[in-house]
Amino acid sequence: MTFSRFRNENREVSVQNLVLTIIFWALTLAVILSIFLLSNIPSEELSEIADSMFAPAIGSPRFHLDISDTSIVNTLGHMIEYSILTIFAFMAISSTNKISVKTSYAESPIKILKSDNEMNIIFTLWFTILNAIFDEYHRLFVEGHANGVMNLCKDIIGIVIVLLLIRVFFSISLRVRGKKEIRYS
Secondary structure, three states: OOOOEEEEOOEEEEHHHHHHHHHHHHHHHHHHHHHHHHHOOOHHHHHHHHHHHHHHHHOOOOOOOOOOOOOHHHHHHHHHHHHHHHHHHHHHHHHHHOOEHHHOHHHOOOOOOOOHHHHHHHHHHHHHHHHHHHHHHHHOOOOOOOOHHHHHHHHHHHHHHHHHHHHHHHHHHHHHOOOOOOOOO
16 A cells, blocks of 8 residues: 555545645636636726736836727636636546546546547536636626627637647647557547
8 A cells, every 4th residue: 555545445546636636626616716706897897906907017107908898908818717717627627537547537438538638628628618608697797797709709719729738738748758648449
C-alpha cells in the first residue's frame, strides 16, 4: 500500500487525483459563482467599476471605458471568464476520471468516444455551454443587460478556443514524450 493509493472494497483509489478533483471542482464552482455575481451587475455599473480600475493606470481622469454590448472589453470579458471556467472544468472532469482506475472511462464496456481526452473535452464542452446558457437566461432578468444571443456566442467562442488549445497541447505533449494517444476501437 503506497501513500497515494489505498484499497477500499477492491477499488484502487488515487488520493492525489481525489484531492485534485476536489480542488478543481471548488475552483470551477467559484468561477461559476463569480460569473453569476458579475451577471447581477448592470452594464452601466460595470463601466464605472472598470473606469475606477483602469483610469489611474492610464493616468487620465478623462479616460472612460465603455462596457456596452458592442465593445471590445465586453467581448473579451465574456471570452476570458468562460475560458477560465473551461480550463478549471476540464481539469476537474479529467481528474475525476482518474480517481479510480476501475471506474475510469477506460474501463467502461461501452465506448462512444475514441479516447479519454475526447471524453474530457466533450463533457467540458457540454458543461460550460450549459453554464453559458443558464447565465444568459439569468441575465434576461437583470436590468441593464441585453443581447443575450451575442453574449452566448462570445462565451462559446472562448470555450471552443480553450478546448482547441487543450487538444493541440495534449497532442504536442504526447509527441514530445514519444507517446501515442490511447485510442479505443
